[in-house]
Amino acid sequence: MLIGSKVYYDANSGNVIVITPEFAGPVVETTKEQDFKLYKSLEEKVFEEVNFIQLEHGAYKFDRFKGGEIVRIDLETKEPLFLYPVEEGTEPNSPSNSLESQINDLRQRLDESDTRNEKLVEENTLNQIALMELHAMLLSTLQD
Template identity: 75%
Template structure:
């Protein structure tokens, strides 16, 4: 069985309280009530003040590989916001959407651009054909030099 992480967060701020580990193999998935008993950080809180999102097993693997850590949950989209390691010459950045989400959005934009470019190419071809037909029509209105004599 594959069990993804659960992210518990403050429903007012989106700040992460607890992230449960992922499990594979023989494992029993816990529910919210059980997690409130298992994790001290949750046991001290009122359950109504805590939200939870269930992640798929191995989700955000690219972000984890890049050193990203879930810092907050976007309260509008319920998507995790990540902090990434800061290089020596960089300023710290606020938590941002996952790299996987950014890649997915870019792929969608590229697909939309490709479809738009395809439509423009079709229109261009039709315009070229129309110009060739107009050119042929104009040429047919002029007398043929061979027949003019």
């Protein structure tokens, strides 16, 4: 069985409290109540003021590979917000959507652009045909 990480966060701010590890093999998924007993950082919180999101096993591997760390949860979308290491000489950045999410958004925008471009190519071809027909009509009306 594959069990993804759980990201526990403050329900009011979205700030991450604890991220449980992923598991694979003969394991049983824990409940919120069990996790509150297992993790000291959760035990210190008010149960009702803590929410969590369950990630798929292996989710956000690319972000983790790039050094991304989930620091907050967007309270509207329930998507994790990542903070990435800052290179020397650059300004620190604020938490942002995952790279996977950004890639998926770009893929969707590219697909939409491709669709629009195909329609524009069709319109352009029709316009060129119409112009050629108009040109032929104009030429036929001119005297020699």
